[in-house]
Amino acid sequence: MPSFDEVLKEAGEFGRFQKRVFFLLCQTGVTFSFLFASVVFLGQAPGSYWCRIPGAAELSEQCGWSLEEERNFTVLPLRLGNGSSSGECERLDVAWDASVSCASPLARYSNGSVGNLPLAPCHDNWVYKQPHSSIISEYNLVCGNAWMLDLSQAILNLGFLTGAFTLGYAADRYGRILIYLLSCLGVGICGIIVAFAPNFTVFLIFRFLQGVFGKGTWMTCYVIVTEIVGSDQRIVGIVIQIFFTLGIMILPGIAYLVPTWQGIQLAISLPNFLFLLYYWVVPESPRWLLTRKKGEKALKIMHNIAKHNGKYLSPHYSEITISNEEVSNPSFLDLVRTPQMRRNTFILMYAWFTSALVYQGLVMRLGIVGGNLYLDFFISGAVELPAALLILVTIDRIGRRLPFGISNIVAGIACLITAFLPEDIPWLKKTVATLGRLGITMAFEIVYLVNTELYPTTLRNFGVSLCSSLCDLGGIIAPFLLFRLADIWLELPLIIFSILAVVCGVLVLLLPETKGISLPETVEDVEQLSSHFGKCGKKQKHQDTNSYI
Numbered sequence: 001m002p003s004f005d006e007v008l009k010e011a012g013e014f015g016r017f018q019k020r021v022f023f024l025l026c027q028t029g030v031t032f033s034f035l036f037a038s039v040v041f042l043g044q045a046p047g048s049y050w051c052r053i054p055g056a057a058e059l060s061e062q063c064g065w066s067l068e069e070e071r072n073f074t075v076l077p078l079r080l081g082n083g084s085s086s087g088e089c090e091r092l093d094v095a096w097d098a099s100v101s102c103a104s105p106l107a108r109y110s111n112g113s114v115g116n117l118p119l120a121p122c123h124d125n126w127v128y129k130q131p132h133s134s135i136i137s138e139y140n141l142v143c144g145n146a147w148m149l150d151l152s153q154a155i156l157n158l159g160f161l162t163g164a165f166t167l168g169y170a171a172d173r174y175g176r177i178l179i180y181l182l183s184c185l186g187v188g189i190c191g192i193i194v195a196f197a198p199n200f201t202v203f204l205i206f207r208f209l210q211g212v213f214g215k216g217t218w219m220t221c222y223v224i225v226t227e228i229v230g231s232d233q234r235i236v237g238i239v240i241q242i243f244f245t246l247g248i249m250i251l252p253g254i255a256y257l258v259p260t261w262q263g264i265q266l267a268i269s270l271p272n273f274l275f276l277l278y279y280w281v282v283p284e285s286p287r288w289l290l291t292r293k294k295g296e297k298a299l300k301i302m303h304n305i306a307k308h309n310g311k312y313l314s315p316h317y318s319e320i321t322i323s324n325e326e327v328s329n330p331s332f333l334d335l336v337r338t339p340q341m342r343r344n345t346f347i348l349m350y351a352w353f354t355s356a357l358v359y360q361g362l363v364m365r366l367g368i369v370g371g372n373l374y375l376d377f378f379i380s381g382a383v384e385l386p387a388a389l390l391i392l393v394t395i396d397r398i399g400r401r402l403p404f405g406i407s408n409i410v411a412g413i414a415c416l417i418t419a420f421l422p423e424d425i426p427w428l429k430k431t432v433a434t435l436g437r438l439g440i441t442m443a444f445e446i447v448y449l450v451n452t453e454l455y456p457t458t459l460r461n462f463g464v465s466l467c468s469s470l471c472d473l474g475g476i477i478a479p480f481l482l483f484r485l486a487d488i489w490l491e492l493p494l495i496i497f498s499i500l501a502v503v504c505g506v507l508v509l510l511l512p513e514t515k516g517i518s519l520p521e522t523v524e525d526v527e528q529l530s531s532h533f534g535k536c537g538k539k540q541k542h543q544d545t546n547s548y549i
Helices: 004-011 016-037 056-063 067-081 135-139 147-174 176-195 200-227 235-257 261-280 286-291 295-308 332-336 339-365 373-382 384-394 401-420 426-453 457-488 492-508 523-528
Strands: 049-051 090-092 119-121 126-128
Touching: 004 286, 004 295, 016 176, 016 200, 016 235, 016 261, 016 295, 049 067, 056 067, 067 126, 135 147, 135 200, 147 176, 147 200, 147 339, 147 457, 176 200, 176 261, 200 235, 200 261, 200 286, 235 261, 235 373, 235 384, 235 426, 286 295, 332 339, 332 457, 339 401, 339 426, 339 457, 339 492, 339 523, 373 384, 373 426, 384 401, 384 426, 401 426, 401 492, 426 457, 426 492, 457 492
Parallel strands: none
Antiparallel strands: 049 126, 090 119
8 A cells, every 4th residue: 555655756746736736825925924024014103293181172173273283382382391201101281171372372370481380191192193004093002001012913923822723733633724714714804803993902802813813824834835745845845934025025015005004904914815715726635634534535636636747646546545643642741751852842942932032023123223114124024035045055055053053143143233333324234134134034944944854753743833832932022022122222122132042053053963864753763863964874865744833
């Protein structure tokens, strides 16, 4: 009875059929990157705003003031009387009514000096020149509420974390394509509700759910692609990342053309409905069907793949077996019970955490450093394309470990140098920061590959799912670390990023090199791996029949 890999080899491991499905599913990387990085444009600083004195709206209408005149009557005297106040987070502790003079509304309160008037903190009475430009102005995420912007991104990453476990489990139980399609539908519906959320609580709830479903689309598209190609086609995992980068480059163009945050939210959410058309062109994973004892359906799909690839399956292929079986109930203890497994697990968990935290931190930092946000964001995305090219060129020549370590160290050093470069040479500061973005992007993409190669077949899926969950934990922490530390000193987050990345670069050098050796099948195989390739034994052909996240 032939194995699935033997049948796939005869049907075509990466023929016309797989290339078509691969291209279609890669579009998910574009829309997922929109969701991943959208906070930079949804949460743009709203420009000029100030705190309105109670009764000022009615008096302004009665007196026929423009917004600028109202601002001059309230904020300008505040600044003259109290030079330390900007009028954004506090106001004069007075209230206006119809008896107040339109020509000099503060005359009866000031007793000759505005400086004698008490001040009061502003709570919910802000005025914005661009009231619907971002979620900041929409939901008053300023002053004491500024931390809620951090919360909105943390909630999204919490959704990613939840989706990784819940929808990852559902995809294993109910099928890849079913969960993929339901996730696409969920992202679209939740995205529309987010755009028209009546308050910030509803916004957070459905942004969380959008994160859950968004992670479902990303995971399942990756799984489907890797399960229908041959074992020598691991390159597809890196190429999918390129489409994520394309999304990062497209996003600033959408934000530039669409003036409101609701419009941006709809523009990045609605394309997910188009993926529902894949129901007619993307089949269920035949590998998954075999694990669910549905061999006839799997064989039918394999015949269809062979037909589209111009191949022909022999009639004696009436049944297919699948060699890889998972541990029925794997646990965390299985990953740390032996020395080499324990070391791999903890280093990979830290690498996922650092890659996500530093990457998201550098992306969101573009929204607070000034300059041309749209152009800077596009350039920072474009620099990720060489990262994928460098990986493709180096990992099968030099190996995994050295590029993995160097990319982290380069990112860390670049962040440190950027923090201390003077502001009067912005071109150099941006160039070095871009180098840091290139380094952490390489590290982020390599960890996907390395993680699948350092666990045995029986624990691979569970090990990758557990370690990659630290990615979402890093994403939860990133906005709080970035925005709160930036309030102390704009470059302070870069210092933290540099320390984390350099430590990660040193640690990953302790991992075994996997270039040129077969994937481990058992825990004993992992324990025999050495940190030096020369001790790994004879070079063998890679055999990866189940590497996905």
